[in-house]
Amino acid sequence: MLQDRIRLSSLLDKVMSPAEAALLIKDGMTVGMSGFTRAGDAKAVPLALAERARTEPLGITLITGASLGSGIDSVLTEAHVLKRRLPFQSDSVLRAAINRGEVMFIDQHLSETVELLRSNQMGPVDVAVIEAAAITREGGIVPTTSVGNSATFAILAEKVIIEINLGQQIDFEGIHDIYIPTRRPFREPIPVVSPDSRIGLPFIPIDPAKIAAIVVTNQQDSSAATTPPDDETRAIAGHLIEFLGSEVRKGRLTERLSPLQAGIGSIANAVLHGLIESPFHDMTMYSEVLQDSTFDLFDSGKLAFASGSSITLSAACQARVFPEIGRYKNRLILRPQEISNHPEVIRRLGIIAINTALEFDIYGNVNSTHVGGTHMMNGIGGSGDFARNAYLGIFVTKSLAKGGTISRVVPMVPHVDHNEHDVDVVVTEVGLADLRGLAPRERARVIIDNCIHANFRDLAEDYYREALKHGGQTPHKLAEAFTWYTRLEETGSMLPK
Numbered sequence: 001m002l003q004d005r006i007r008l009s010s011l012l013d014k015v016m017s018p019a020e021a022a023l024l025i026k027d028g029m030t031v032g033m034s035g036f037t038r039a040g041d042a043k044a045v046p047l048a049l050a051e052r053a054r055t056e057p058l059g060i061t062l063i064t065g066a067s068l069g070s071g072i073d074s075v076l077t078e079a080h081v082l083k084r085r086l087p088f089q090s091d092s093v094l095r096a097a098i099n100r101g102e103v104m105f106i107d108q109h110l111s112e113t114v115e116l117l118r119s120n121q122m123g124p125v126d127v128a129v130i131e132a133a134a135i136t137r138e139g140g141i142v143p144t145t146s147v148g149n150s151a152t153f154a155i156l157a158e159k160v161i162i163e164i165n166l167g168q169q170i171d172f173e174g175i176h177d178i179y180i181p182t183r184r185p186f187r188e189p190i191p192v193v194s195p196d197s198r199i200g201l202p203f204i205p206i207d208p209a210k211i212a213a214i215v216v217t218n219q220q221d222s223s224a225a226t227t228p229p230d231d232e233t234r235a236i237a238g239h240l241i242e243f244l245g246s247e248v249r250k251g252r253l254t255e256r257l258s259p260l261q262a263g264i265g266s267i268a269n270a271v272l273h274g275l276i277e278s279p280f281h282d283m284t285m286y287s288e289v290l291q292d293s294t295f296d297l298f299d300s301g302k303l304a305f306a307s308g309s310s311i312t313l314s315a316a317c318q319a320r321v322f323p324e325i326g327r328y329k330n331r332l333i334l335r336p337q338e339i340s341n342h343p344e345v346i347r348r349l350g351i352i353a354i355n356t357a358l359e360f361d362i363y364g365n366v367n368s369t370h371v372g373g374t375h376m377m378n379g380i381g382g383s384g385d386f387a388r389n390a391y392l393g394i395f396v397t398k399s400l401a402k403g404g405t406i407s408r409v410v411p412m413v414p415h416v417d418h419n420e421h422d423v424d425v426v427v428t429e430v431g432l433a434d435l436r437g438l439a440p441r442e443r444a445r446v447i448i449d450n451c452i453h454a455n456f457r458d459l460a461e462d463y464y465r466e467a468l469k470h471g472g473q474t475p476h477k478l479a480e481a482f483t484w485y486t487r488l489e490e491t492g493s494m495l496p497k
Contacts, residue, residue, distance in 0.1 A: 005164050006214065007137045014214045018048035021161045021213035025049055029126040030061040032153030036310035036337060037090075037264050037289045038069030038222045040146030042129040042163050044215050046072045050079035059083040063117075063125070065148020065309070065337055066110060066288075066381060067091065069222025077103065087113045088379035099375045107369060110288065110382040111341035114152035119184070128157035130204075131165050131217075133172045139208025140201070143176050143334070144168040145221055146310030151178050151204045151336050159212040167218040171326040174202050177333045181342075192345045195259050195284040195307040198333065220322075223315035226292055229270040232398050235429035236267065237274025240354070240394070243425065243432050245279065255279060259286040261346075261386050262293070263355035264312065267396055269293045271354060276300045286349055288340050288382045290332075292317040298328060307333040309340040341385040353386035357395040357418075359408045360426050362444040362460060363474055364435050366395050366418040372485060373414025380417050388422045399428040399453040405493035407456040409447065411463045412481040426451055440474040455495065459484070 006012055022045050025031055035041025041064070052058060061084040062076070073091035076082045085094065087108035098105040108116075116122040130150045134142040143150055144165055154160050179200030182188050191199050229237070247253045257280050262268040272293035275283070285294060285306040292314050297303035311334070313321060321328070339345065346353075358377060360366045366387075367373075369380055387393035395418070397408045409428065420443065426433050431450035435443050448460050467475035484494040491497060 001166065002164075002216065005134045005166065005170070008135055008139050008208055011135060011139070011208060011211055011214060014211055015216060016213050018044035018215050019052070021045050021215050022048035022052055024159055024161060024212055025060065025127050027058050028060070030063065030123055032063045032125045032128045032149065032157060033068070034065065034130045034143070034146065034148060034150040034153070035068045036065035036146035036148035037067050037312040038224060039310040039312045040131050040144045040148065040150070040221065041068045041070065041072060042131050043070055043072070043165070043219050044163055044217045045129050045161055046076060050075045050081055053079040053081045061085075063087070063113065063149070063153070065146060065150065067378070070219070088381050090378045095376060095378075105376060107376065107379045109341070109380060109384045110337050111343065111385045114149050114336075114338050117152060117156055123156070125153055125157040127159050127161060128153035129161045129163065130154055131163045131168075133165065133168050133170055135162065135164070135211075135214075136203050138205075139211065140203030140205050142173045142203045144172055145312075147176055147178065147334050147336050148309055149337060151180060152338070154204050154206050155180065157210070160206065160210045161213045161215065162211060163215045163217050165217045165219065167220050169322055169325050171329065175325075175329055175332050175334050176202050177335050178202070178204050179336065179339055181338070190339065190342060190344055192339065193348065195286045195349070196305045196333065220318065221312075223318055224291065224312045226269055226314045227266045229273055232429040233267055233270035234274060236396050236398075236427050237271045239427050239432040240271060240396070241274060241278045243434065244352075256282045256284075258350040258352050258391050259284045261285065261287040261351050261353045261390070262291070263381065263383055264289045264291065265356050267356050267398070268354055271396055272297065276302060278302075286340070286345070286351055288337060295321050295328070298331065305331050307335060307340065309335055309337040337382070341382045343385060343389040346386055346389040350391035351386060351389070352392045352394065353390035354394045354396060355383040355387060357397040357408070357426070359397065359410055359413055360395060360423070360447075361410050361413045362447050362464060363440050364420040364423045364426060364443050364447065365413050365416045366423055366426075367413040367415045368417040370415035384418060384422075387418050390424075392424050393418070393422055394425040394427065395423060396427045399430050399451065400455070404453075404455060405495065406488065407453060407484065407494055409452045409456070409460070410484055411460065411467075412476060414482060414485060428453075459496075
């Protein structure tokens with residue numbers, strides 16, 4: 001079986017234990033690890049690294065595609081291995097360390113990380129640790145359930161450690177499309193002209209002499225913690241489907257829509273799931289993460305093709321889909337995230353981008369990352385790559401949080417990830433606000449009327465009325481702009497007592 005997976009026979013001598021492979025990583029190094037939203041991440045070497053850190057000083061800069069699974073970030077944080085982390089994370093232990101200032105976290109648009117590495121603005125990458133389904137006869141790396149930044153890590157790193165995961169289906173081979181853009185300033189156009197465009201190789205091409213260690217594992221990806229659609233997410237989906245239907249009736253879209261993108265998480269997943277019962281058909285996806293809803297749409301006959309950078313599924317969906325991945329193979333592509341998220345391609349294809357907001361304000365500025373304006377949640381991920389360049393930049397969120405004590409629609413967000421220029425549509429379970437072609441005062445009116453929960457609408461009206469007295473293109477009363485947050489800190493609720 002191992003020779004079926006490691007097809008370049010000279011590499012069989014590189015097989016070693018995770019602890020032996022981890023010795024290649026030294027204190028102070030920059031390490032690039034595979035993994036994108038809990039999919040295709042290295043699973044054994046990081047744990048061996050943490051174990052070693054119990055007996056010797058060992059701190060690294062860790063760069064990934066996005067979040068890791070299997071509690072890897074927690075283990076590395078608790079072992080004090082992580083000194084610097086980028087470009088995205090979703091681990092509660094790491095998050096707490098970031099907010100205490102113990103780990104320096106660099107929050108980046110997911111399309112930009114390898115651009116910075118390639119142009120020597122960051123790095124260099126000393127060691128890459130990449131999960132693979134196989135190594136070709138030429139020494140090429142066949143990824144598993146994600147590509148993320150793995151290709152560029154492997155190409156740029158001085159040494160490469162490969163984790164051959166026997167628990168990942170060999171049928172993943174052939175799904176990947178590895179394309180590395182040419183160097184700036186003479187870069188050629190990226191020739192993706194539709195979601196099903198294949199423009200690269202089915203493996204990561206590297207010099208096999210760089211492969212310094214091979215570790216054999218047998219472990220599934222961590223499953224996504226998705227929740228089934230509830231009344232609120234169904235209402236959000238309903239508003240969005242009605243809006244897209246009106247775009248079809250106005251001749252702006254066809255019933256195939258434009259290629260869809262949806263961010264990670266239960267709300268976006270539930271909204272896409274709602275498309276199963278919609279009148280739309282023969283749809284395509286050009287996204288980062290392919291979630292449960294992607295395969296539910298495939299199985300319903302609504303989805304024709306999906307392109308992404310990772311496949312991140314719930315445990316039940318993993319059990320259903322991965323053993324049968326060959327059945328979906330001719331309708332799937334996994335690409336490097338700099339291609340899945342590339343502004344050139346997103347704008348060319350006319351993507352409908354649906355991402356989740358932590359909150360938004362009455363003018364349409366969106367906060368995706370910081371709780372209370374100061375504490376990092378997960379990171380901006382790819383939402384900025386897509387929102388800025390999409391045909392439609394849509395943000396969804398429930399109108400309330402924490403049992404109704406917090407409004408997700410506020411007078412002014414205390415942290416801005418997506419400013420009003422990049423936000424076309426905002427949706428809560430209350431309703432939808434189409435912000436296209438509206439000035440700030442018009443945006444405020446349509447958001448207050450359509451998106452704020454009734455419990456907070458009068459408060460928002462009062463604030464806006466006072467703000468108008470101060471005038472301006474974007475009226476605010478700065479002395480009161482954040483009183484909802486100060487009241488929350490003092491009383492535990494944004495609502496007045």
